[in-house]
Amino acid sequence: xxxxxxxxxxxxxxxRALLTCAxxxxxxxxxxxxxxxxxxxxxxxxxxxxxxxxxxxPLDPMDEGIIWNYRLxxxxxxACCGAGLAVSGVVLQALLRNPLADPYIMGISAGASTGAVAxxxxxxxxxxxxxxxxxxxxxxxAFALVALLARAAGGSVGGRGAVQxxxxxxxxxxxxxxxxxxIITKSANADQARGIxxxxxxxxSGVRWHDVAxxxxxxxxxxxxxxxxxxxxxxxxxGSDSAAALGVPVRRVQAVLIGASALLTAxxxxxxxxxxxxxxxxxxAARLLxxxxxxxxxxxxxxxxxxxxxxxxxxxxxxxxxxxxxxxVITALVGAPAFALILIRGQDRx
Amino acid sequence: xxxxxHALGWTTGRTVVLQDISLTVRPGETLGLIGPNGSGKSTLxxxxxxxxxxxxxHVELEGRxxxxxxxxxxxxxxxxxxxxxxxxxxxxxxxxxxxxxxPWLSANDPWSPADDAIVKGALGDVGMxxxxxxxxxxxxxxxxxxxxxxxxxxxxxxVLLLDEPTNHLDVHHQLSILSLVRRLPLTSVVALHDxxxxxxxxxxxxxxxxxxxxxxxxxxxxxxELMRGVFDVCAHILTDPADGAPVLRIxxxx
Ligand SMILES: Nc1ncnc2c1ncn2[C@@H]1O[C@H](COP(=O)(O)OP(=O)(O)OP(=O)(O)O)[C@@H](O)[C@H]1O
Ligand SMILES: [Mg+2]
Numbered sequence: 001x002x003x004x005x006x007x008x009x010x011x012x013x014x015x016r017a018l019l020t021c022a023x024x025x026x027x028x029x030x031x032x033x034x035x036x037x038x039x040x041x042x043x044x045x046x047x048x049x050x051x052x053x054x055x056x057x058p059l060d061p062m063d064e065g066i067i068w069n070y071r072l073x074x075x076x077x078x079a080c081c082g083a084g085l086a087v088s089g090v091v092l093q094a095l096l097r098n099p100l101a102d103p104y105i106m107g108i109s110a111g112a113s114t115g116a117v118a119x120x121x122x123x124x125x126x127x128x129x130x131x132x133x134x135x136x137x138x139x140x141x142a143f144a145l146v147a148l149l150a151r152a153a154g155g156s157v158g159g160r161g162a163v164q165x166x167x168x169x170x171x172x173x174x175x176x177x178x179x180x181x182x183i184i185t186k187s188a189n190a191d192q193a194r195g196i197x198x199x200x201x202x203x204x205s206g207v208r209w210h211d212v213a214x215x216x217x218x219x220x221x222x223x224x225x226x227x228x229x230x231x232x233x234x235x236x237x238x239g240s241d242s243a244a245a246l247g248v249p250v251r252r253v254q255a256v257l258i259g260a261s262a263l264l265t266a267x268x269x270x271x272x273x274x275x276x277x278x279x280x281x282x283x284x285a286a287r288l289l290x291x292x293x294x295x296x297x298x299x300x301x302x303x304x305x306x307x308x309x310x311x312x313x314x315x316x317x318x319x320x321x322x323x324x325x326x327x328x329v330i331t332a333l334v335g336a337p338a339f340a341l342i343l344i345r346g347q348d349r350x
Numbered sequence: 351x352x353x354x355x356h357a358l359g360w361t362t363g364r365t366v367v368l369q370d371i372s373l374t375v376r377p378g379e380t381l382g383l384i385g386p387n388g389s390g391k392s393t394l395x396x397x398x399x400x401x402x403x404x405x406x407x408h409v410e411l412e413g414r415x416x417x418x419x420x421x422x423x424x425x426x427x428x429x430x431x432x433x434x435x436x437x438x439x440x441x442x443x444x445x446x447x448x449x450x451x452x453p454w455l456s457a458n459d460p461w462s463p464a465d466d467a468i469v470k471g472a473l474g475d476v477g478m479x480x481x482x483x484x485x486x487x488x489x490x491x492x493x494x495x496x497x498x499x500x501x502x503x504x505x506x507x508x509v510l511l512l513d514e515p516t517n518h519l520d521v522h523h524q525l526s527i528l529s530l531v532r533r534l535p536l537t538s539v540v541a542l543h544d545x546x547x548x549x550x551x552x553x554x555x556x557x558x559x560x561x562x563x564x565x566x567x568x569x570x571x572x573x574x575e576l577m578r579g580v581f582d583v584c585a586h587i588l589t590d591p592a593d594g595a596p597v598l599r600i601x602x603x604x
Contacts, residue, residue, distance in 0.1 A: 099438065228457075235452045237445075238435040238498075241401050246505070247425025247453030292439045 031075035031310040079306035080219035081268040086305025088261035089279030094233040102279030103265035107172030109274035111142020135270030146172040201326030202275040222264040230294035277335030351508040357407035382548040383541040385557030391541040399430035425453035429502035433513040444482040450504030472504040491518035510538040
């Protein structure tokens, strides 16, 4: 356990939960107040008080509208995506016994993108399918394909062939990314292509309340489901056979949790595009902070992921004045060096 | 607790790894499982632990087919230690032993001081009490093996399936682990390579090429003929003049 972890664990439970909420709330308020037009945090709080509790404070209705309909929805969805992707990463890393597993590397994000593009551009499903449904279908299909390929290559999900599954994931990602590009080049007009490219790299601009209505319950349910399986995830420490010997119904747990990760990822990607590095870096950072036991790791990863993505979203809006960068660019720019640091620090402690 | 196998067999692809193994492990006994490399010892232990599905036959625990029991209930009764198991997670020795409590914990039955006491006791039993706070990656091979055994003890199962538990252990710890296993009021099946350790078991089962060749008290089973046929060595049981204990002398066939 690290020093920070020891310190965090000395805090009694309620105050830890309180601290968690406070950090997340602070990030959300910052996410709302920082942007092209700066809105003071006090105004943000007043606007929230008006909308949530009918406080009736005198405010510029313009500001209030921006805060409530644009900034808040955006920050909430960013937080949900961050939490969802980070927890998916934790779960995949635990079940596949591979520190490199994350929804992005496992091809789930690539599959979701292909599904989304197939529905929106290629017209797959003839209008009966929504973008989210397409993304979810693509995510599940990609994961199934990757798992099959890994199995055929001699790997087993959660078992000894941990290398195969990552290699299969890389192959799957390449395949689905190629399919996505193929569909775009073949069927999209120039405007569509530009729009979809922006979406693929992660874009929170179009987020509205109906997205929040999907993202919040899905993220909460996904994180709660994974947290409820914390002990089972711990039992995978020495592999899936050892987990089975400890009384974990391995196949069921794998199916439920990998399914949940695919669902979480698919829903998030369908809203904001495929965002890399969150599912990889955040679990490792959270482990440095609170240790490897999942009862603490899952909430910590969810919180860190949420704060990370809200912060990345702020950066994406302020780094280049007058322009919004794709959020995937920010997560990669911050995530890659952070991951390098974690790798090096992890090495030192051995 | 009694554990029985009935005409047990396991086939993978076209290879028959085990066939027609029928044996009863008696309550409270220590059964040694011996046989050359690849004879099927680990596979038999996995089948007995319910980790592999038999291709033929079945395993019974207290007269109930293992396949009909939920995993959790099996784990409350049977603990299994793999021949090898490692992790790159940054866990401590105590964390690893705490995993042994998994089958007994649930939302209604959270971690309690009783679990702490069991974990502490198990670490003490294998002589790892002082190293409980050490990181897994800093432990030596033998220390890791002892932690695995402590985890199985912490599981508080009545059947212990140990796959070469003396692997990596120094002489002192080999003897202390084996005598611990014999002393505990548990039913144990222990895969072994050291035939002198097998001599200390209540009964031994001899596997060769996936078949059960012999089963019985070690002094009756470990005849020079059997050991020549199975292990391709010359071996005799001698008697230690100091205490009359049997000792195996083994040398290559010329
Ligand atoms: N999954 C598998 N696929 C193919 N062959 C297997 C598989 N598992 C075991 N075997 C083969 O079955 C035979 C028995 O293996 P097992 O591990 O049970 O032997 P063992 O008696 O434990 O040997 P050792 O003393 O080396 O531990 C070996 O020849 C092994 O190669
Ligand atoms: Mg073996």
